[in-house]
Structures are given as C-alpha cells and as structure tokens.
Amino acid sequence: MDVSSLLDGLNDKQREAVAAPQSSMLVLAGAGSGKTRVLTHRIAWLMQVENQSPYSILAVTFTNKAAAEMRERVEKTVGGNVGRMWIGTFHGLAHRLLRTHYQDANLPQSFQIIDSDDQLRMLKRILKTLNLDEKQFPPRMVAGYINGKKDQGLRPNHIDAGGFPLEQQLLNLYKVYQDSCDRAGLVDFAEILLRAHELWLNKPHILAHYQDRFRNILVDEFQDTNAIQYAWIRVLAGNSANVMIVGDDDQSIYGWRGAQVENLHKFLGDFPGAETIRLEQNYRSTGNILNASNELIANNPDRLGKKLWTEGKDGEPISVYCAFNEMDEARFVVGRIMDWQDKGGMLSECAILYRSNAQSRVLEEALLHKGIAYRIYGGLRFFERQEIKDAMGYLRLMANRDDDAAFERVVNTPARGIGDRTLDILRSTARNHSLTLWQACQRLLEEKVLAGRAANAVRGFMDLIIQLTTDTEEMPLYRMADTVIRDSGLKAMYEAEKGEKAHARVENLEELVTAARTFEMPEELEDMGELNAFLSHAALEAGEGQADAFTDAVQLMTLHAAKGLEFPVVFMAGVEEGLFPSKMALEEGDRLEEERRLCYVGMTRAMQHLYITYAESRRIYGREDYSRPSRFIKEIPPQYLNEIRLKASVSAPMANNRFNQQQKVFNDSGFAMGDRVTHFKFGEGRVTNYEGSGPQARVQVNFDDVGSKWLVVAYAKLQKV
Ligand code: ATP
Ligand code: MG
Numbered sequence: 001m002d003v004s005s006l007l008d009g010l011n012d013k014q015r016e017a018v019a020a021p022q023s024s025m026l027v028l029a030g031a032g033s034g035k036t037r038v039l040t041h042r043i044a045w046l047m048q049v050e051n052q053s054p055y056s057i058l059a060v061t062f063t064n065k066a067a068a069e070m071r072e073r074v075e076k077t078v079g080g081n082v083g084r085m086w087i088g089t090f091h092g093l094a095h096r097l098l099r100t101h102y103q104d105a106n107l108p109q110s111f112q113i114i115d116s117d118d119q120l121r122m123l124k125r126i127l128k129t130l131n132l133d134e135k136q137f138p139p140r141m142v143a144g145y146i147n148g149k150k151d152q153g154l155r156p157n158h159i160d161a162g163g164f165p166l167e168q169q170l171l172n173l174y175k176v177y178q179d180s181c182d183r184a185g186l187v188d189f190a191e192i193l194l195r196a197h198e199l200w201l202n203k204p205h206i207l208a209h210y211q212d213r214f215r216n217i218l219v220d221e222f223q224d225t226n227a228i229q230y231a232w233i234r235v236l237a238g239n240s241a242n243v244m245i246v247g248d249d250d251q252s253i254y255g256w257r258g259a260q261v262e263n264l265h266k267f268l269g270d271f272p273g274a275e276t277i278r279l280e281q282n283y284r285s286t287g288n289i290l291n292a293s294n295e296l297i298a299n300n301p302d303r304l305g306k307k308l309w310t311e312g313k314d315g316e317p318i319s320v321y322c323a324f325n326e327m328d329e330a331r332f333v334v335g336r337i338m339d340w341q342d343k344g345g346m347l348s349e350c351a352i353l354y355r356s357n358a359q360s361r362v363l364e365e366a367l368l369h370k371g372i373a374y375r376i377y378g379g380l381r382f383f384e385r386q387e388i389k390d391a392m393g394y395l396r397l398m399a400n401r402d403d404d405a406a407f408e409r410v411v412n413t414p415a416r417g418i419g420d421r422t423l424d425i426l427r428s429t430a431r432n433h434s435l436t437l438w439q440a441c442q443r444l445l446e447e448k449v450l451a452g453r454a455a456n457a458v459r460g461f462m463d464l465i466i467q468l469t470t471d472t473e474e475m476p477l478y479r480m481a482d483t484v485i486r487d488s489g490l491k492a493m494y495e496a497e498k499g500e501k502a503h504a505r506v507e508n509l510e511e512l513v514t515a516a517r518t519f520e521m522p523e524e525l526e527d528m529g530e531l532n533a534f535l536s537h538a539a540l541e542a543g544e545g546q547a548d549a550f551t552d553a554v555q556l557m558t559l560h561a562a563k564g565l566e567f568p569v570v571f572m573a574g575v576e577e578g579l580f581p582s583k584m585a586l587e588e589g590d591r592l593e594e595e596r597r598l599c600y601v602g603m604t605r606a607m608q609h610l611y612i613t614y615a616e617s618r619r620i621y622g623r624e625d626y627s628r629p630s631r632f633i634k635e636i637p638p639q640y641l642n643e644i645r646l647k648a649s650v651s652a653p654m655a656n657n658r659f660n661q662q663q664k665v666f667n668d669s670g671f672a673m674g675d676r677v678t679h680f681k682f683g684e685g686r687v688t689n690y691e692g693s694g695p696q697a698r699v700q701v702n703f704d705d706v707g708s709k710w711l712v713v714a715y716a717k718l719q720k721v
Pocket of ligand 1 (some may be wrong): 031248566
C-alpha cells in the first residue's frame with residue numbers, strides 16, 4: 001500500500017497527527033472526532049513510512065475486543081502480519097510481562113490470577129481468622145481499600161495510617177491479605193499492574209531491554225488511566241520513546257475506579273516536547289446531537305475545553321419521551337426499534353444504554369414480547385459460574401499447590417469429610433507458620449496432629465490432587481478438563497443433585513471441555529504452558545465477547561460499557577434524577593460532573609437518532625420510586641429537543657399481558673418469539689431468537705434456571721407452556 005492511501009480518509013489535522021515527525025504527541029479531542037482512527041493509521045504509518053518494526057510498537061486499548069479490532073485494521077492497512085507488535089489492555093500487557101519475568105517479579109511460575117469474587121472469599125476467611133466482624137469490616141469495603149491503594153501504587157509500608165484505628169485495621173488487613181496472596185502465588189487485578197510497575201523499578205536490566213525495544217508507545221482512551229497505569233507507561237517510555245496518547249477529558253468516566261484525568265496534564269509536564277493536536281471535526285453524529293452534547297458538557301467547570309463541529313446535516317431533534325412507568329418506557333423504545341426495522345434498518349444498529357444493570361430486565365421483557373433478538377454486553381460470564389469455578393479450582397491447584405483460593409474452593413467440594421473444624425485448624429496453622437494451606441496440610445499430617453478420620457480425609461484430598469496431576473500430565477488440555485471433572489467427583493456430585501439447575505451445571509461442566517478444546521493458545525504465551533495460559537485466559541478475558549455474535553440483534557449495555565462505540569440509533573433509558581445522575585453521585589459533589597460526562601459519552605454514541613426516555617414512576621431494586629426528569633435533560637437547550645407526548649392508548653392497563661401484541665411465528669419452528677416453552681432437561685424458558693430452517697432450524701431459549709441456549713428444534717422436544 002502506498003503512502004498517500006495511508007492518509008486517505010483523514011482531514012488535515014488528522015493527517016498532521018498521523019504523519020507527524022517521530023516525537024511524543026497528545027491528541028486531545030471530543031467524541032467521534034477520529035481519535036481511534038488516527039491511532040490506528042499512525043501505527044500503520046510508523047511501520048510503512050518510518051520503517052519501524054512491529055516489534056518496536058506497544059499499543060494500549062481499553063478492551064481486548066478493541067485490541068483485536070485494531071490489530072485487524074492495522075494488518076489490513078499494511079497488508080501483513082503484525083504479530084510481534086504488543087497490543088492489548090493495560091492488564092493484558094502487564095500480565096504478559098509478569099509471565100515472561102515471573103522470577104524477577106518474585107512470583108512462582110504458575111502464579112494465578114484471582115478475580116474479585118475470589119478476592120472477597122479470601123478476605124472473608126482472613127476476617128474470620130483475625131476474629132473481625134464482617135459487619136464492621138464489610139469485605140467489599142476492605143477490598144475497595146486494598147485495590148484503591150494498589151491503584152495508587154501503594155504497598156502497606158508506604159501507608160501511614162496515622163492515629164486512626166479504622167485505617168490502622170484496614171492497613172493491617174491489607175498486609176495479611178497480601179501475605180496470603182504472596183504465599184499462595186496469587187495476584188488480583190490491581191496487583192498485576194502494581195507488580196509490573198515494580199518490575200520496572202526493581203530490575204533495571206529488564207526495564208532497559210523493553211525501553212530499547214518499545215520505541216513507539218500509543219495509548220487510546222488515555223483519560224481513564226489510573227496512577228499506576230500512568231506510572232508504568234511513564235517509566236517504560238523513559239526519555240526517548242515516542243508516546244502518542246489520545247483522549248478526551250470530557251469522557252473520563254472511571255474516576256470512581258481511580259482513573260485520573262490529571263494524567264493528561266501530567267503527560268504534558270513529563271514529555272515537554274510533546275505537541276498537542278486538537279481534532280475538532282466530528283464525523284459521527286448529526287448537528288443536533290453534537291450541539292446538544294456540547295451544550296450539556298459545557299455545564300462542567302474545569303474543562304480543557306474544545307469545540308466540535310460537523311459538516312453533516314442537523315438531522316432530527318433528540319426525541320425525549322416521558323413514560324409513566326418503566327414498562328411504558330420499554331414499550332416506547334421497542335416501538336421505535338420496530339419502526340427502524342420497518343424502514344429496512346438492522347437491529348444491530350440500535351443500542352439501548354442505561355445507567356444501572358438492573359434496568360435491563362424490563363427492557364428485555366419488552367423486546368421478547370415483540371420477538372426482537374437482543375444481546376447484552378456484560379451478562380453473567382461463563383467462567384464466573386459456580387460449577388465452572390469449582391472445576392477451575394481443581395485445575396488451578398494442579399498447576400499450583402499453593403493456590404489458597406483454589407484450595408478453599410475445592411477442598412470439600414464434593415464433600416469428603418473435611419469439616420469446618422479441620423479447616424479452622426488448617427487455616428490457623430497456615431497463618432501461624434506463614435504456610436500455604438497445602439503446606440499446612442503436609443505439616444499437620446507429618447506431626448500427626450489431626451484426628452484419624454480428619455487426617456485420612458485430608459490425605460485423601462492431597463492424594464487426589466497429586467493423582468490428577470500425574471494422570472493428566474501428558475494429556476491435551478480438553479482431556480485434562482474432562483478427567484478432572486470426572487475424577488474429582490464434581491460431575492457425579494451435580495448429577496446426583498435433582499432439578500434443572502443441577503442438570504444445567506452438568507451441561508456447563510461439559511461445556512468447559514469444549515471451551516478447553518477450542519482454546520487457542522496465544523502465540524506470545526506459548527512458554528507458560530497450555531494449562532496456565534488457559535487459566536489466565538479464564539480469569540482475564542472471559543465475558544468480553546459473547547456467543548452468537550453473528551445474529552442481528554439489538555445491543556443492550558450500560559453507559560460505561562458503551563465507551564468508544566457508535567450506533568446509528570441510540571436510546572438512553574431512565575434519564576431521571578436519582579438514577580442518572582445516580583443517588584450516590586448526588587450525595588457526593590464531585591461525582592455529579594462524572595455523571596455528566598457519562599451522559600456526554602452516551603449521547604455522543606449516536607450517529608443519526610438519539611432518544612432520551614424517563615419514567616414518572618419506576619419499580620427498581622424492588623421498590624417503587626416517583627422521580628423527576630434528570631437535570632441533564634434540562635441542560636440541553638430546547639431547540640435540540642422534541643418532546644414526545646403520551647398517546648391516550650398507552651395508558652391502557654398493562655398488568656398481566658403487558659406487552660401483549662400479536663407475535664411473529666417462526667415459519668419453521670412453530671414457535672414464536674416470547675413463547676414460554678418447557679424442555680425435559682432445562683425446564684421452563686422463553687424463546688428469544690431463531691435461525692435456519694427445516695432440519696437445521698434452531699431456536700434460542702432463555703431458560704429461567706440455566707440461562708440462554710440454542711437448541712435444534714427437531715431434537716429438542718420443546719413443548720409450549
Ligand atoms: P470516541 O471519543 O467516541 O472514542 P473517536 O474520537 O475515537 O471517538 P473514532 O471512533 O475514531 O472517533 O471515529 C468516529 C467515526 O468517524 C468513525 O466511524 C470513523 O470511522 C469516522 N471518521 C473519523 N475520521 C474520519 C474522516 N476523516 N472522514 C470520514 N470519517 C471519519
Ligand atoms: Mg475512540
């Protein structure tokens with residue numbers, strides 16, 4: 001590809017950024033101005049024009065999905081494989097680094113990542129051994145404290161708790177928690193970043209190697225980096241790498257998780273040669289949507305300030321709909337989606353955005369009743385389900401005996417006579433002698449401290465783990481998974497349980513074997529072995545992508561999850577005081593501005609049509625609230641808005657058959673979207689989608705107990721309820 005085509009489809013300012021001489025640069029620009037596009041083209045430019053090897057490039061994106069897309073786009077542009085380029089999220093890249101240099105990071109080779117659920121379990125256990133009351137120290141609060149400190153790069157010895165007893169206790173909990181993680185070879189999400197940063201500081205030769213290598217560093221969505229992420233990039237860049245960051249202070253929405261928009265200013269101070277390029281033309285939204293968004297965000301003080309304009313048409317005004325309750329709201333949204341479809345639009349071009357996950361249920365129900373396929377981003381992840389975590393616990397313990405979180409999870413699952421008393425002895429031995437639970441078992445058995453039956457049970461468990469490890473040593477991953485779910489007794493345990501839930505758990509365990517079979521070893525992780533790579537994959541990357549990504553479906557997600565994306569039609573639902581801005585934000589002053597930025601992010605996702613809805617009364621979190629429209633609506637000048645009036649017919653009673661309308665019957669399956677059906681194994685559920693015809697006809701059913709499944713109609717023996 002020739003050079004000029006690298007600059008095709010870019011405006012002057014964008015070209016200036018893409019083709020800038022090699023130096024550091026800040027691209028500061030509002031939503032939809034092409035920041036991500038510039039970043040992608042810049043990577044291609046560096047390779048093709050500046051002759052930079054992909055090996056010298058490190059690019060940070062906000063999600064793994066964005067990383068994959070960017071890699072693909074670059075490969076298309078340069079017409080070749082860029083495998084040696086590092087591209088990923090901060091967590092993904094830091095993890096890779098720790099795998100490669102585990103010894104220098106003071107980690108065992110088989111260290112494992114724990115998720116927030118594991119972290120809470122560990123904290124609960126620690127609170128118990130320290131005799132602290134969970135009510136006084138809610139594990140979530142303790143976790144928040146620990147993660148917050150780590151995000152700021154602080155170890156316990158950096159913290160001065162002053163004379164405050166509560167702070168003193170939290171600090172102590174941080175210490176004890178960290179000690180047990182270290183003993184067990186476990187790292188939580190915040191720890192991944194902190195360790196990677198410490199690796200730079202403690203091992204100058206490693207740092208020098210990467211500083212030599214990564215001459216070109218690029219970061220998207222920079223406004224949402226936290227202190228430790230910034231420090232990591234800062235140190236890596238040293239004094240000579242070229243760093244391009246792109247961001248928008250108006251879209252900083254992760255302050256509650258420690259993100260620091262000040263990092264934009266810091267960057268300019270730390271890289272004095274860096275030029276700031278501002279992009280001002282918006283390519284995404286109509287004039288009305290863009291102007292309304294600009295006016296809204298102008299209510300925030302302390303902005304870096306920018307003005308966005310568009311060559312595009314004004315388009316229609318933003319529709320604002322006042323619903324009388326949440327069901328009416330949902331029905332309105334679904335009605336507009338059907339209009340869009342009637343005009344030939346795709347479902348996937350429509351997104352429904354909401355502030356709180358709990359809002360999705362009613363929207364889903366309304367979509368179902370109209371037979372409209374939808375997909376939720378961020379539902380319950382496969383790897384977060386109980387039975388999967390059980391099985392993963394065995395695999396983790398096989399990979400690393402010292403993994404206390406895994407040990408706790410499976411030591412008595414299925415039940416093998418290791419009771420609470422024995423566990424308490426194990427825990428206190430571990431704690432008193434700075435041992436992991438596995439080591440505590442060894443010690444107690446050697447010293448013959450445990451009573452005969454307890455000793456036998458513990459020995460049996462240890463033998464099982466050792467046996468599983470030797471049995472599966474030479475096996476491919478999927479056979480290993482299969483052996484483990486069988487020989488651990490997990491499968492039998494769930495098979496013996498009655499009911500649909502248990503059935504589904506067995507199915508999920510079987511699905512784990514499939515997951516292992518289809519697992520593709522990332523090239524860069526080859527050294528760590530298949531099992532470890534699979535375990536990390538489960539902890540790090542689960543849930544971002546979802547199955548059946550190919551059917552045309554409406555996209556549902558929280559406003560946070562929508563960052564960086566765009567859709568022709570956007571609905572923002574529940575724009576009410578107390579919900580958006582949220583109650584919590586209203587109580588804390590500075591949070592209101594972050595909520596406003598979130599509103600700005602939401603509005604600027606829309607390309608052609610934007611609908612804002614609110615309800616006069618809403619049943620949510622199990623209670624009914626009467627609320628006023630959000631102040632954000634009032635902050636938009638009326639000339640950009642079109643208030644849609646309630647139609648008389650809408651107030652018809654909706655009690656039982658709330659979304660009652662004629663339903664689309666699938667020609668082949670005989671079922672209609674929204675039909676309640678029952679399956680001999682999975683129980684009752686609702687039809688949500690279908691595809692194919694004849695013997696290939698399949699329906700998707702959202703089962704009440706086991707979640708969503710695709711079934712072949714010819715075999716499934718579904719019955720209408
Ligand atoms: P956000 O702040 O929401 O992440 P962004 O600044 O990263 O937005 P992009 O997603 O890169 O913006 O671009 C927004 C849209 O405009 C995309 O559809 C992109 O393809 C398009 N676009 C960007 N630059 C141009 C251009 N010069 N000509 C035509 N279309 C463009
Ligand atoms: Mg972007």
